[in-house]
Amino acid sequence: MIKHLFNISGGLAAMMLACTVQAASLDKEDLLVAEALRDNALKFSDAYNIVESLTVEVGPRLAGSEGDQRAVVWAQKKMQDLGFDRVYTEQIEVPRWLRGHAHAEVVAPFPQPLVVTSLGYGVGTPEGGLTAEIVEFADVAALAKVPANKLKGKIAFINKRMERTRTGEGYDTAVGGRSEGMRLAVKKGASALLLRSVGTDSDRFAHTGIMSMEGVENPVPALALSAPDANLLEAMLKRGKPVQVKLNIENARLIDGPSFNVIAEVTGREKPEEVVLIGAHLDSWDEGTGALDDGAGVAIVMEAARLIAELPQRPRRTLRVVLFGAEEIGLLGAKQYVQAHRDDLEKIIAVSESDFGAGKIWRFDTRIPQNKFAIADQMMQLLAPLGIKRGNNTSHGGPDSSVFVARGVPAFGLHQDGNDYFDYHHTPNDTLDKVNPESLRQNVAAWVVVSFLTAEMQGDLGRVTNAD
């Protein structure tokens, strides 16, 4: 049980006064409970323990792999232990893939090995490997401009650097090389793609990730290079001689198989059929232990819901925690969830996801009708003391949430500081030591405020239309 739940501070009393002079949409009493929840979460929440458990007891969990199956078992057990009213799974279907070795080396003019990793679901080389000259492109747009078949017998090398920002927006401009690079390389006749990793670190880790294979009949090997290795190729090319690279890559595409969305609920006391959906994704890439992506998110939303479940009474409507499967390989869990529940989407009052690592939350975005802005303003009164400022109303609520948002479901976006997120993203280096327990407590504090108030409020948030 939460201690001092109704111990109203002077600060809170002042806030209540402030509330009375504006068009308040949330009840004062609910705001008091939310504030107490927040302060309790800041002091006592223990999401760290959950992400520790997931990374130590499960570790890597690529969709459809044995690790993924273990993660599903782990999640159900953990949610049962945490005392939710209902824990269940919904099966999804996923393509499966097994990473083999990835050896790369410069063979001329300066022989030395390179650190690379296969992009997700990529193919291997012919047995014995392939050797070809590399041709450098500043970015994916430059590759797109090359005439078809011009790269016959060459390896395309996309050498675009990603910018470090708090919002992670550098990802959006760099990730095209990963998602579209292989497809374009095939079009131009290249025998393989080498991509400077989509990441902000300068460590010798290559960043994997999914790529578009749609319409590609004869895929070629697609590899990310660590930043220091991309620097090496760049420096060799500057010396003016042809740079020959040998690749020896092995991967295996397995038959499709099952995975699961794992779901837990705190059942609403008045309108159990109405749902506030908070999510994260359970799957991870295969080379790290998925602590930041998305173990932290799993822990944050589970712990937030647990704290709400510890209140003396259930919130008015149902709080549903969904740990999506197969997010990394194309939001497959979310897409299949929305498809399976297409007739119930009206009952989802709001959606949000935690999937940007373990940094502190600094911005609160929304996607709600304009006539509901007062609700966000009231939430902000409880979020501001956590160092959070009001953002915009164009939130997609997180990767999996975006599938719901596309169907008009209102969304909240609790933005984490992503300055170092892309140092570790999709690398073997995504491990527990990068997670700060104090930052997680701040996250949970923000999530209980938004989750509880949305589940408890009298009215709902309507639907978002293009006019909003």
Place this chain on the structure above:
Amino acid sequence: MIKHLFNISGGLAAMMLACTVQAASLDKEDLLVAEALRDNALKFSDAYNIVESLTVEVGPRLAGSEGDQRAVVWAQKKMQDLGFDRVYTEQIEVPRWLRGHAHAEVVAPFPQPLVVTSLGYGVGTPEGGLTAEIVEFADVAALAKVPANKLKGKIAFINKRMERTRTGEGYDTAVGGRSEGMRLAVKKGASALLLRSVGTDSDRFAHTGIMSMEGVENPVPALALSAPDANLLEAMLKRGKPVQVKLNIENARLIDGPSFNVIAEVTGREKPEEVVLIGAHLDSWDEGTGALDDGAGVAIVMEAARLIAELPQRPRRTLRVVLFGAEEIGLLGAKQYVQAHRDDLEKIIAVSESDFGAGKIWRFDTRIPQNKFAIADQMMQLLAPLGIKRGNNTSHGGPDSSVFVARGVPAFGLHQDGNDYFDYHHTPNDTLDKVNPESLRQNVAAWVVVSFLTAEMQGDLGRVTNAD
């Protein structure tokens, strides 16, 4: 040529005045030249270009490997291009080794892969690998206390953390696990050694390095674990169930072969037979490109000697740059150098080595007779403006230099800031991007002061006896 070489600043004039009131052992004119050299080096030295060349055009260069042979060719060519009076090699004999794969995984209770690397010259597992329970030890001393054969059928896991310091002294207390761990594990009957990497980072790189194999008749596989992986094992063990690890390791010991010390000289104008020896080591470990260890040192001493060779006249005695071979695997180049030149050691006036990465120099140690301290004091007047403070008189001059020091050769120690050195040391992550060009300029500025003044001074530094 150096510009403004004799353009005496007001500050220097004041310093000269200061010199006259103490027992000066160095000539004022020489100090002026040294100051001009220093200021020129700070502005115009380009050691970065040399380490860039070595890492891009050669890369990894484990003693006796093809990369090592290429490094020897590279070094001779580069030294000739830099305009030394004499460039030559001296052959040494080295044991050779080839790293194969190193797969490790926890098989129970929580199956997941581990990132490991073989310690240098280590053996592989039997074909098909070996699986055994791990037994944790706080440090090598704890392992030493176990009764003989007590670890039959187990894997010893040494879980000692290394402390981060500017001097790197944390290395001295942690490295015993690497140098003595395998030998002790064999004594206790263990089937393998797992060692928390001797390093200060929390990245998923394992740190390799040499270990003592002396008197070990039946070596067992010896592996370093990355810090996050050591954390994983620690967390699993805390849960109280036996932790089973499977190792599949392949390495090959090759027949001994040649390597080389590569040597360049600026020939002394008056006493060419007397030598000031400044060194670094040319070999590196095999997984990084050896930018910090010891490409930076190679570049610093080469560039310092080049700047001295650009003076209007040669210094009084010979300045000899020695790029030692096979330092990493037991100071073999230095040992064979001292053996081959055992009758000429008296002619080596002083020795020093740059082998601690690319951080700025912050301390000036010596190992000189007490009656020569005034010389160090005068050097300090030129070093202090670089942010360098006077250290002690117990310097060993660097790893290779220590072999000379053991024979009584005086030594200088220009200590670099090593706060982050052990983040990268002996890992794949020892790459050029970790080298700061500005820090290298400060290094070269300090090295020209000490090297030039020692080569130019009227008297010498005598020999160091136990009384000093």
